[in-house]
Amino acid sequence: TQLLEQSPQFLSIQEGENLTVYCNSSSVFSSLQWYRQEPGEGPVLLVTVVTGGEVKKLKRLTFQFGDARKDSSLHITAAQPGDTGLYLCAGATYGGSQGNLIFGKGTKLSVKP
């Protein structure tokens, strides 16, 4: 069974602080996606990383895919209250003609003003 472990599960910080969220697995993924979900809403895709070692930046968010394509991290610089939400990582695998998207349990981030 493929599993994606996210840590920490909960994170409460003050506005302006930096933070890093981790997503780890023993499985290799073809790609890995990060989503952000606000309460009562569906997840919104933030980024997809495909190549081992790849780093992508989205304003204050920096995403990294591990060299072995088994893990990823999300770093937020100078967090703002608007960053509050549930951050989900999802790993994509392909077997034959089928694809599968496996979600981690998420990191619930709260940024206080």
Added chain:
Amino acid sequence: DAMVIQNPRYQVTQFGKPVTLSCSQTLNHNVMYWYQQKSSQAPKLLFHYYDKDFNNEADTPDNFQSRRPNTSFCFLDIRSPGLGDAAMYLCATSRDRGQLEAFFGQGTRLTVV
């Protein structure tokens, strides 16, 4: 403009009374998914359609059925809802099997009374 639309946003149903949730998409994507998400948990895949091909997850209860009459629409039928089926139900699409970036609707919050 919303590209994956779920109706209704909130649904209250009685224990044992059949209920249908609907999802429509304007992206013309081949793949449509239904996920169940309970509080503080990751989305759990119930089933997905690749075009008209239905793919059921092994642990999805028989109580859950789905229909996809055309590319744009997909329905989730719960034949006899139990209290444990109360959850957020998320519909998502992806362009193709080999492109697993998922675009989610806003979800339907199901309450069973």
